[in-house]
Amino acid sequence: MAAPAAPADPAERPTAVLAVIPARGGSKGVPAKNLAAVGGVPLVARAVRECRAARLVSDVVVSTDDPGIAATARGAGAVVVQRPGALAGDTATSEAAVLHAMDAYEAMSGARVTTVLLVQCTSPFLTSADIDGVAAAVVEQGADTALTVAPFHGFVWRAEEDFGTEDASVSAPLSASGEPRGHRGARAPEGGPGPLGDEAPAVAAEGSAVAAVGREAVHAPSGPGSPAAGPGGPTGPRTVGAALPAQLSPRRTVRAGGTAGREGVQAGHDGGTAGRAPATLPPAHDAPTVARSRPGGGRGVNHDKSHRPRRQDRPQDLLETGAAYAMRADGFRAARHRFFGRTELVRTDAARVLEVDDPHDLARARALAPLFDGPATGAVPTRADVDAVVMDFDGTQTDDRVLIDADGREFVAVHRGDGLGVAALRRAGLVLLILSTETNPVVAARGRKLQVPVLHGVDRKDLALKRWCEEHGLAPDRVLYVGNDVNDLPCFDLVGWPVAVASAHDVVRGAARSVTTAPGGDGALREIASWLLGPSL
Known part of the structure; x- marks a missing residue:
């Protein structure tokens, strides 16, 4: 994007609502995480797609240091800002990346950014409606900041030894500015915990609002019964709670009081205010008759363990x-x-809340993608999209069953319709390959019958596929790969058209860009040929 001449008066510059997607390349929990495919689409491309579909977003920027992410983002329609190395390390913050991206975008476009969105591509089921919700809160409803939240009903606990001696009175030591001492100016690493960090003191106050920061919970007051904050405005002390349960991937919780959605909840350090000051409440001690004779045990964070109200009676x-x-x-x-200022809470569907931080999260996202994404119109390739078709064998060209006779010889069944489909693909000039981890004369015999080359007995199908593409001068994004099981997933991440047969493993179907209606060994390859060459095949 070339930089246009900026008007002399900054007020005359066009304005923009800018969505910024930080996507560095150095992920350790899931290598190349931002390029991992969910529902057949890389995470960063999914985020770009939803941002571009949002009504209020003027433009979308991906901030990255990785050439592969940059290419994928451009292909999805985003503007790419090259992130400097100083902002791409493990301690890099999302805020720093967004500030840099804003400045770079304004210099390139000549536009003046009036509202900026931070969108995390590690939330694969984020929707354009969620993005429009936070944008509208600022652009149309006068909020200073906004975030997506989802209902949470859990009781949060922390091990007693993790509270520390400074928490004996359940009163967080604060600086004069209302910040927890020892954490002034702290910043969260990108995709990491919130600004208070993991060492923030822990306290609990029943009836206050809860905002879990990182693996911690910050209690902000709510409801008309909260006392006034004093002459300086509502800058009363904030309280910090315990680690969220491991199954809760989102980072923070906020308790909504009587004015939820309109009352600002401040979880940061800069301008750290919460709607009203929390009431001073006693800690949740054990019953007086129980002596603390041994260390250990646990303490409630967002609740008093001696009082368990019904779910419908809790805030x-x-x-x-x-x-x-x-x-x-x-x-x-x-x-x-x-x-900062007034923070609006934008509610979203709790069922769609998932953050991809480790391989297990990615597996869940792939399994859920068929449920949340649904059948996408036009989500099958045409001949114009594909130069080559690579086929798994077991479970794709067969039904994944093997018959063994008394002498140990193996027999499998294939579908004649698949043979017709493969022959049509070969005549149409597509480059074909059968790729299998099994060393089996049956695979080689099927390849000879179909006049298709075979690579079998390979431990790393993805490496073999990559070398094959290089040898044949094929662009991986124009390769269709069809498979059925988890050992096909690395190949899915390499190609532009990962396809699963209907009988594939749930996770594999979730990672696929397209899924056949026919199961493996029952005409799935014939169906794919009809996608590429027309239904009359």
Whole structure:
């Protein structure tokens, strides 16, 4: 994007609501995480797609240091900002990346960013409606900041030894500015915990709002019964709670009081305010008759363990999803943090809340993709999209069953319709390959019958596929790979058209860009040939 001449008066510059997607290349939990395919689409491309579909978003920027991510983002329609190395390390913050991207975008476009969105591509089921929700809160409803939240009903606990001696009175030591001492100016690494960090003191206050920061919970007051904050405004002390349960991937919870959604909840350090000051409440001690004779045990964080109200009688806690945030651009530049002023809570579907931080999260996302993405119109390739078709054998060209006779010889069944489909693909000029981990004369015999080359007995199908593409001068994004089991997933991540047969493993179907209606060994290859060459095949 060439930089246009900027008007002399900055007020005359066009304005923009800018969505920024930080996507560095150095992920350790899941290598190349931001390029991992969910529903057949890389995570970064999914985020770009939803941002571009949002009504209020003017443009989408991906901030990255990785050439592969940059190419994928451009292909999805985003503007790419090259992130400097100083902002791409393990301690890099999302805020720093967004500030850099804003400045770079304004220099390139000549536009003035008035509202900026931070969108995390590690939330694969984020929707354009979620993005429009946080944008509208700032652009149309006058909020300073906004975030996506989801209902949360869990009781949060922390091991007693993790509270520390300073928490004996359940009163967080705060600085004069209302910040927990020892954490002034702390910043969260990109995709990591919130600004308070993992060492923030822990306290609990029943009836206050809860905002879990990283693996911690921050209690912000809510409801009309909270006392006034004093002459300086509502800058009373904040309280910090315990680690969220391991199954809760989102980072924070916020308890909504009587004015939920309109009351700002401040979880950051810069301009750290919460709607009203929390009441001073006693800690949740054990019953007086129980002596603390031994160390250990646990303590409730967002509840008093001696009082267990029914779910319908408890205040509504809201979990920060970590997916989308919106900020006034001028306020964000001044605060250098995603929370300041009045923070609006934008509720989203709790069932869609998932953050990809480790391989198990990625597997769940792939398994859920067919449920949340649904059948996509036009989600099958045509001949114009594909130069080569690579086929797994067992479970794709067969039904995955093997018959063994008394002498140990193996027999499998194949589908004649698949043979017709493969022959049609070969006549149409597509480059074909059968790729299998099994060393089996049956695979070689089938290849000879179909006049298709075979690579079998390979431990790393993805490496073999990559070398084959290089040898044949094929662009991987124009290769269709069809498979059925988890050992096909690395190949799915390499190609432009990963296809699963209907009988494939759930995770494999979730990672596929397209799924056949026919199961393996029952005409799936014939169906794929009809996608590429027409239904009359």
